[in-house]
Amino acid sequence: DVVMTQSPLSLPVTLGQPASISCRSSQSLVHSDGNTYLNWFQQRPGQSPRRLIYKVSNRDSGVPDRFSGSGSGTDFTLKISRVEADDVGVYYCMQGTHWPRTFGQGTKVEIK
């Protein structure tokens, strides 16, 4: 199975400051069709997950542009340009290239 490793697992951030979460996969996530199926999900406290980013860097509709995704191959990053109170929660990367689908352990973002 493809292991997705996130870091850090806990991320205290000051409001208005940037934040960055790393996600590394144990195998390349480049699919035979040429796409890289790497998603980022946000789970706010007490809520269901919500996708923010698909195929590495594409923002879902309604996602603020302070969220951005980047990376390639086995190394990916989610960045929040200026953290707001609404961003508190756990962030998961997930690969959709290989079976079984696998999630990272999650990164808990909290306000300092």
Next chain:
Amino acid sequence: EVQLVESGGGLVQPGGSLRLSCAASGFTFSSESMNWVRQAPGKGLEWVSYINSTSSVIKYADSVKGRFTISRDNAKNSLYLQMNSLRAEDTATYYCARWGYSSGGSSWGQGTPVTVSS
């Protein structure tokens, strides 16, 4: 508005069975692949099963293979998960979810809790 509404969770004894349902609305259910994902209390997300739009491709996590069966009824806009031989480690909130690769192509239900305990 896209909606996924799960039902069927509850308390069951080890070795027992449950059938989860997910009612979909607000999108063309018959055209989309669907997934079940679970989350044990206080833990992260675990993908459980996948079914494509025509039910011709079905996948399972090793942890549930041979015990769980995913199915769908496109005429009823519904997704199902039949869970047999349940174990304590199956205790989790179960979400139905879609994550098509287009903007706005992802939705999750509110989840239904399953507790396996004697």
